[in-house]
Structures are given as structure tokens and as C-alpha cells.
Amino acid sequence: MEKMQVLGLALILLYMVTTPAYCQYYSQTVPYESLQEKTTNLHFFFHDTLSGKNPSAVLVARPNITKDDKSIAPFGSIFAIDDPLTVGPELTSEVIGKAQGLYVSSSQDVPSLVAYFDFGFTSGEFNGSSISVFSRNPIADTERELAVVGGRGKFRMARGFAQLKTYFLDKTTGDAIVEYNVTVIHY
Structure with missing residues (x-):
């Protein structure tokens, strides 16, 4: 029993001596x-598809207080997206x-979203790089602007803005094609 106590004490001392070496700032x-x-x-063009068998945007949360609201994105709704970016407005054009x-549907009065997007590029000069957008998106406006707040790869430390123009909108399904003209300042 005494040997076990000595062994236990030795292990505790060993732990106390070696731990600071691994936890230093x-x-x-x-x-x-x-x-x-x-x-x-x-x-590029952004294809946001809420309809069909394989949508690229899906509703992940909807407040109970909006259960009688028949709109596509009632106030408080949250959507997750995995939308293709293409060279042209056709979904068959080259995916970049x-x-x-x-x-998040963020307005009670007019259709408006708050967007949290990462645009990851998979081809061309910027393959493996991305830009991050975090901004209010008043989708009822045909033309609008979002803030570029960061990036990865060739767009490290990015800032800038994205000018958006609705190219196509199906008000029944919510499917949309949006043209993006983005100015990115980076190192």
C-alpha cells in the first residue's frame, strides 16, 4: 500500500513538472x-434553387409564429445554401x-435577407480561394450591394463589395439567378 502511495506521489510530481512545458504561451x-x-x-452568376428534387437552398428553421404565413421566406426563416456559381446565367454554363x-429572412415589412456566404472558387486562376460576404440583402430591390468582409487563399485579408442584380426570379418557388459584379481588394 505504501509503495502505491509513493508511486502515486511520484506520478503527480512528474505531471506537475512536465505540464508547464506544454502549456506555455x-x-x-x-x-x-x-x-x-x-x-x-x-x-459570375449565383443560382439559388429552392424547388425541385435537388434544391441548392433549403429551409432549416422557421419560427412557430409564422406557421400561417404562406410566403416563401417568412420573417425569421433560416436557409442553408450550396449554390453553384457559373460564368453565364444558364445553369448549364461553366461552374466556377x-x-x-x-x-436569414430579417425583415417584417419588405423581403430582405441577411447573408452569410463563402464563395469558394473551384476553377481558373482563383481555384482553392474564396471570398466571404456578410451583409444585408434587400432582395426586393433589383440592384443592391453586399459587403466583402474576408477571404482565403489568393483573397487573404480581402475587403470590398459585391454589386448584385436580379437576373431571374420565380416568385412562386423562390428560385433566383443573381448576377454578381465583385470588387475585391486583397494582398
Whole structure:
């Protein structure tokens, strides 16, 4: 019994001695290197499909208080998206990436969404890179603007704006094709 207590005490001491070596704060300062800022203009089409057998946007939450509301996206509804991005407005045109994220129906008066999207590019010069958008999207307006708030890969530390224009909207199903002209400032 005494040997077990000694062994236990030895293990506790060993643990106390070695633990601080693995839990220390680490920081490294490197010299600042001035990076050249670049501006990139992107043009593509966003296909948001809520209807059919294989929709690219699905309702994931809807408040109980809106159960009698027959609109496609009543106030408080949350949708998850996995929408294709294409070169042209036709769904058969070349796919250059995907928009993945969420949007929330955020207005009680007029159709408006708050969008949280990551536009991941899967071909061309920006393959493997993405831009992130987080902004209010007043979808009743034909033309509108969203904020670019970040990015990955070649768009690291991105900022900018996306000008949107509704190309097609089916008011019955909610299916939409939106033209995006994006100005991205990045390093």
C-alpha cells in the first residue's frame, strides 16, 4: 500500500513538472514586410434553387409564429445554401465555384435577407480561394450591394463589395439567378 502511495506521489510530481512545458504561451514577432495591394474584379452568376428534387437552398428553421404565413421566406426563416456559381446565367454554363452559407429572412415589412456566404472558387486562376460576404440583402430591390468582409487563399485579408442584380426570379418557388459584379481588394 505504501509503495502505491509513493508511486502515486511520484506520478503527480512528474505531471506537475512536465505540464508547464506544454502549456506555455507562444509568440513570435517577425519584421513587417510591405505587401502590394491588388484589386480584382469578378463577374459570375449565383443560382439559388429552392424547388425541385435537388434544391441548392433549403429551409432549416422557421419560427412557430409564422406557421400561417404562406410566403416563401417568412420573417425569421433560416436557409442553408450550396449554390453553384457559373460564368453565364444558364445553369448549364461553366461552374466556377459554389456559394455556401446561410441566409436569414430579417425583415417584417419588405423581403430582405441577411447573408452569410463563402464563395469558394473551384476553377481558373482563383481555384482553392474564396471570398466571404456578410451583409444585408434587400432582395426586393433589383440592384443592391453586399459587403466583402474576408477571404482565403489568393483573397487573404480581402475587403470590398459585391454589386448584385436580379437576373431571374420565380416568385412562386423562390428560385433566383443573381448576377454578381465583385470588387475585391486583397494582398
